[in-house]
Amino acid sequence: MRIEFTVDGKYYTLSVSSDKPLNLLLSDDLEIKSTSFACSGRMCGLCVVLMDGKAVLSCLVPAFEVRGKTITTFDGFSKTRDYRDIEKAYSSMQNYPCDRCRAARSLLIESIVRRYEVTGGDFDSGEVLAEAALIDCDCMDSDGFLKVVRESILNRRKRKNVRRA
Amino acid sequence: MYVELRSPNIHEPENIAAYNNTILNYRDTDFFLWAGGTEIMSRADFYPAVRGNMEIISLDKIEELHHFLRNDRYAEFGAMVSINEIAQAGKLVLPRILLDTINSTACRTVRERITIGGSLCTQRFKTSLASTLMILDAAVELRYMKKRMHSKWFQLSRIYDKNGALSIPEGALLSKVRIAIQQYDYQFFRTMGSPVRDPENALSMALVARFEQNSVSYARIIFTLPSRGFCYNRDLDNMITSLHLPVSISRYGQVEDFVLDFIKDNFKDIPHLQESRIRGAFHDMIKDMNEKVLSYTGAIERQQQDR
Numbered sequence: 001m002r003i004e005f006t007v008d009g010k011y012y013t014l015s016v017s018s019d020k021p022l023n024l025l026l027s028d029d030l031e032i033k034s035t036s037f038a039c040s041g042r043m044c045g046l047c048v049v050l051m052d053g054k055a056v057l058s059c060l061v062p063a064f065e066v067r068g069k070t071i072t073t074f075d076g077f078s079k080t081r082d083y084r085d086i087e088k089a090y091s092s093m094q095n096y097p098c099d100r101c102r103a104a105r106s107l108l109i110e111s112i113v114r115r116y117e118v119t120g121g122d123f124d125s126g127e128v129l130a131e132a133a134l135i136d137c138d139c140m141d142s143d144g145f146l147k148v149v150r151e152s153i154l155n156r157r158k159r160k161n162v163r164r165a
Numbered sequence: 166m167y168v169e170l171r172s173p174n175i176h177e178p179e180n181i182a183a184y185n186n187t188i189l190n191y192r193d194t195d196f197f198l199w200a201g202g203t204e205i206m207s208r209a210d211f212y213p214a215v216r217g218n219m220e221i222i223s224l225d226k227i228e229e230l231h232h233f234l235r236n237d238r239y240a241e242f243g244a245m246v247s248i249n250e251i252a253q254a255g256k257l258v259l260p261r262i263l264l265d266t267i268n269s270t271a272c273r274t275v276r277e278r279i280t281i282g283g284s285l286c287t288q289r290f291k292t293s294l295a296s297t298l299m300i301l302d303a304a305v306e307l308r309y310m311k312k313r314m315h316s317k318w319f320q321l322s323r324i325y326d327k328n329g330a331l332s333i334p335e336g337a338l339l340s341k342v343r344i345a346i347q348q349y350d351y352q353f354f355r356t357m358g359s360p361v362r363d364p365e366n367a368l369s370m371a372l373v374a375r376f377e378q379n380s381v382s383y384a385r386i387i388f389t390l391p392s393r394g395f396c397y398n399r400d401l402d403n404m405i406t407s408l409h410l411p412v413s414i415s416r417y418g419q420v421e422d423f424v425l426d427f428i429k430d431n432f433k434d435i436p437h438l439q440e441s442r443i444r445g446a447f448h449d450m451i452k453d454m455n456e457k458v459l460s461y462t463g464a465i466e467r468q469q470q471d472r
Binding site: 001016017018019020021024042043048054055056057059060061062064065108111127130131133134136 | 172173174175202203206207211212213214219221223225268271272273274275277278359361362
């Protein structure tokens with residue numbers, strides 16, 4: 001099946017099996033190594049990417065669903081100013097994720113930050129903690145994750161009118 | 166070349182009429198219906214697929230399946246409405262137990278991809294959403310092929326057999342779910358463990374009840390053991406309905422033993438952890454019920470003393 005989609009700002013046309021999971025598509029066909037492909041849909045949460053700005057588990061997205069979509073992986077995201085907001089939050093809270101989950105956690109935080117940026121609603125700690133449980137890694141406790149997310153939202157609000165990745 | 170040969174064909178009908186045509190054309194082939202895909206993609210053997218020449222009918226673009234409507238008596242959702250949208254749209258009207266069940270189903274990132282139709286038709290494990298909808302007397306519309314296309318409403322409990330396996334005509338489409346808008350005096354939902362990561366040990370329990378003074382006048386209880394099925398029976402309901410509140414310790418022991426024996430009779434060899442979770446959830450429920458009744462009677466007594 002022929003699919004056309006954008007990954008980290010680059011437009012690709014690939015001929016792949018229509019049921020191939022997105023994480024395998026990124027690692028095998030595009031050689032993007034920041035996305036994990038270890039769990040095969042068991043929801044370890046380490047394969048998070050942004051699809052049209054929203055976090056998704058790439059192991060649960062088949063190739064035929066990414067046609068015409070915009071995918072952001074950590075490789076591309078880590079070069080943007082949006083990532084600086086999150087990186088600054090890590091450093092000001094003195095709470096860093098491990099190398100194994102850094103990519104997924106940062107993209108998940110970015111998705112949460114964008115959600116609050118768009119809706120401007122009240123911060124729902126319960127919902128954010130439930131999101132934290134998505135990533136199966138013990139390097140950051142839930143309280144620390146909550147603080148990093150709050151700080152990232154504050155950093156983003158301070159730096160408004162900035163072009164998105 | 167190899168990839169092209171094994172790649173399943175994707176069909177994306179844009180309305181029910183186009184879906185009917187697709188089914189008519191491919192009814193004799195190996196096809197499956199694709200809703201959100203969260204359960205299908207989490208199967209260990211999904212990719213690379215052992216079977217070749219599969220036909221995947223994606224339901225995502227069928228407009229009718231994304232609609233929802235509400236009136237005074239019920240809310241009706243198309244099968245492709247995500248459970249996150251249901252929680253947001255029905256926040257003020259749907260029974261609280263249903264919202265609790267949805268909120269306990271994964272995190273928002275995953276919930277946005279889980280559709281209500283898909284979660285009722287999972288093959289590998291049973292979801293707590295299906296069991297909660299069952300005790301809420303939800304009804305579903307099925308479209309199935311029998312010489313021509315039929316559509317018919319069924320009680321949700323009728324599309325599962327006694328062990329919780331899906332028993333609908335092959336290739337049938339669950340197109341709508343109707344949920345009655347009613348509240349109960351008491352609603353309790355508890356889930357333990359993940360049905361995806363550890364279906365063997367996970368458990369969920371849901372109960373709705375109505376009280377009359379200090380006794381339970383109506384109750385429906387259901388246990389979900391994701392890898393085995395549902396445990397839902399009139400005998401269990403009657404056992405809870407006969408309770409006088411607060412439940413004494415001796416009576417509690419009797420009821421708990423009855424419930425456990427009943428579940429063990431239905432599902433042989435329950436793991437120890439799952440058994441402990443059943444006991445824990447049931448204990449929490451009885452304790453919560455007792456607290457609610459005691460605080461209620463305490464408040465009434467205080468009112469009477471004040472007068």
